[in-house]
Amino acid sequence: MRVLVLYAHPVETSFQAALHGAVVGALTRAGHQVDDCDLYAEGFDPVLSRQERIDYHDLAVNRRNVDPYVERVMRAEALVLVYPVWNFGFPAILKGFFDRVFLPGVSFRMENGKAVGNLGHIRKLAAVATYGGARWRALLVGDPPRKSVTRVLRAQVGRLGRVPYLTHYDMNRSTEATRSAFLERVTKEMERF
Template sequence: MRVLVLYAHPVETSFQAAVHRTVVEALTRAGHQVDDCDLYAEGFDPVLSRQERIDYHDLARNRRNVDPYVERLLNAEALVLVYPVWNFGFPAILKGYFDRVFLPGVSFRMEGGKAVNNLQNIRKLAAVATYGGARWKALLVGDPPRKNVKRVLRAQTRPFGRVPYLAHYDMNRSTEATRSAFLRSVSKEMERF
């Protein structure tokens, strides 16, 4: 299966970088064809410009600045997001990816004034995230990243099947043992993805 891995963390020595490596290695071991999109390393610009917003609903123009990213998304059969949760949300670069790449004609199409999901090529979806705070804090605010993956993104792709959401909470107080256990869980989940 062709898997697009979207990775969003700027520090190559971080635990998130180890999580990213684990995801890519496990998917590769499982025989998947991995398109590893490291948004920071690729210098992805997350800012939706004024002109891009003006051209947003113009299907002939809206892809022009992000067409290579659109093509990668449309060529994928699965999508795996790897990111830290910052301020109970996606990192800005990942949010900007969704703003700039999940365009009309790409992630949805308009039919009779209604948005219809368009990413039927994405048959599987997963996310691997780390949170600085405890799970109860994320739950207290509704855990927006989890909801975005399991509800919003799921609705834009093929809507059936499970959506693994692997999260290591309380990174601020994590230990070598908790981090190692999480990496093992990630590896197992990605090998059976």
């Protein structure tokens, strides 16, 4: 299966980088063809320009500044997101990827004024996320990243079974043992993805 891994963390020595390495390694060992999109390493510009917003609904031109990324999304049969949760949301670079690449005609199409999912070729979806705070804090504010993946993004892709949303909460107080256990959990999940 062709798996697009979207990775969003700027520090190569972070725990998130270790998770990213585990995801790519496990998917590769499982025989998947992995397209590893490290947004920071690739220098992805997350800023939606004025002109891009003006052209947003014009299917003839809305992809022109991000077409290589659109093509990667369109080739994918599965999508795995690897990111930290900052300020109860996605890192800006990942949010910018969704804003600039998940365009009309790409992730959705308009039918009678209603947005309809357009990523039916994506048959599997997963996320690997870390949160600085405890789970109760994320729940208190509604856990927007979890809902964005398990509800919004899920609605744009093909019919899915379970959507693994793998999380390590309370990173601010994590230990070597909690990080090791989570790394092992992620590796096992990706090996059977």
